[in-house]
Amino acid sequence: MKKRWLGTSLTVLLSLSMLAGCGGTAPGASESPEPSNTPAANETPKQDKPFAGQSLSIVTANHPWGEAIVPLIPEFEEATGMKVKVESYFEDQLTQKLTVQFTASSATPDVFMYRPLQEGRLFFKNGWVSPLDEYVNRNADYDFDDISKAALGTTTVAGKIAGIPIITEQEVLYYRKDLLEKANIQVPKTMDELVAAAKQLHDPKNEMYGFVSRGQRSPLVTQLSSFIYSEGGDFMDGEKATINSPAAIKAMTTYGTLLKDYGPPGVLNMSWPQAFGIFAQGKVAFLTDANSLYTNLTDPEKSTVSEHVGFAAFPAGDAGSKPYNVTAWGLAINANSKNKEAAWAFIEWATGKEIVLKQQQKGNPGARGSVWNDPEATKSYPPQLVEVTKEAMAGGVDHDRPVVISVGEARDAVGEIVMKIMTGEQDIQAAADKANETLQAIIDKDFKK
Structure with missing residues (x-):
């Protein structure tokens, strides 16, 4: 049975294919043999399959999205x-493989899965990705405007669309419904209420313990980001480091104090697996982290408190509730691919409404508003989490760390301030000023013309 995507989408692609047969080759498309005027009776006419005979190479991460897409590829x-042809690698192996192949100007893979906030700027600056601006509005049925603007902000570099979102994340507040009910505490809606409830x-x-989140220097930065935005700050203002601003210091003090005063032992060494693990053991009242990790708390096989987990919007600071709303994974086209039209055809299919719905039914949160509003796509999610996610997707900030090339160095500089707070440092302004100088040096290096 023909799928909905095969309608207008393939009509557009077919016109490009026919254009190539009339004396020109569509940009990036491989030339194909002239079609026979009299195809065999048992043969599908070539114009029904605009990329007949072409091969496409795709590289994905060992991630649930990649696992879910493979069985759908035959259609x-x-x-x-x-x-x-699909190849999959662990995250670090994936980055290494792509870097080696792109440095060698390899034409493969044609399409690749990547982390926009981790390596997106580097790949773009090095000319390894092909901007997608010319493709995204070709087909009205693709409905590019349906994709979250914040999620697209994550995959946009220097005003160019470098990739299309496939996995999104928003920071939310997890809490123990039973503990709040027993203590007659309302779900915190502000930072002050969260601190008071945790205490x-x-x-x-x-x-x-009252509160847990990531406490390791580098991992904590992504979850700290929503605290900073909600107080009216950011890591950078253009090419100027701003982690020593009053708003940033207030946010970092709140985050660091929550962990220091109301966190579990060993929180300094916790990333998300440890934080979720101790919450799942029934030992923590509040946790802030990505909504995409919720099954670690709601799966009875992983959590002793699965039936007591609640979900709430990120607490508001002086600037309101401003959680991150980011693209954790995207799809991009290799700038040296010889099959760009075919590559876009795959991305258009893989990020269209029908496939995003199927992916979301498998627990892979996408960036399409219409899909989040489709009960068929969200029936496996806790209803409370769906509403919180939709609220976050309506706004949110498109990054959860400093948007630079040297991401690791920048995260360490920011995280160092929170570490000082957690270990009892008194002069936080001085620590922030020093870290801001470090971040500024990184920005100056990375943005050097």
Whole structure:
């Protein structure tokens, strides 16, 4: 049965293919043999499959999105006539492989999965990705405007669309419904209310802790980001470092104090697995982190408090509730690909409404507003989490770390301030000023013309 995507989408692609047969080759498309005027009776006419005979190479991360897309690829091959080869790698291996191949100007892979906030600026600056601006509005049925603007902000570099979002994340507040009900505490809506509630529920003598989140220097930065935005700050203002601003210092003080005063033992060494792990053991009242990790708390096989987990919007600071709303993973086209038209056909299919719905049914949160509003796409999610996610997607900030090339160095500089707070440093302004100088040096290096 033909899928909805095969309608207008393939009509557009077919016109490009026919254009190539009339004396020109569509940009980036491989030339194909002249079609026979009299195809065999048992043969599908070539114009029905505009990429018949072409091969496409795709590289994905070992990620649930990649696992879910592989069984769907045969329908794409049947519709287009092309053959798709998929390779998968662990995250660090993926980055290493792509860097080696792109440095060597390899034409493969044609399409690749990447982390826009981690390596997006580097790939773009080095000319390794092909901007997609000319493709995204070709087909009205693709409905490019349906994709979250903040998610697209994550994949946009220097005003160019470098990739299309496939996995999004928003920071939310996880809480124990039973503990709040027993203590007659309302779900915190502001930073002050969160601090007060964490203090009230903190009972270390009975191994109950008020708050947990990432405490390691580099990992904590992504979750700290929403605190900074909600107080009216940011890591940078253009090419100027701003982590020593009053808003940033207030946010970092709140985050660091929550962990220091109401966090569990060893929180300085916690990234997300440890933070979620201790919450799942029933020892923490509040946790802030990405919504995409929720099954670690709601799966009875992983969590002793699965039936007691609540979800709430990120607490508001002086500037309101401004959680990050980012693209964790995107799809991009290799700038040296010889099959750019075919590559875009795959991305258009893989990020269209029908496939995003199927992906979301598998637990892979996409960037399309219409899909989040479709009950079929969200029926496996906790209803409370769906509403919180939709609220965050309506606004939110498109980055969760400094947007630079040297991401690791920048995260360490920011995280150092929070570490000082957590270990009892008194002069936080001085620590922030020093870290700001470090971040500014990184920005100056990375943005050097």
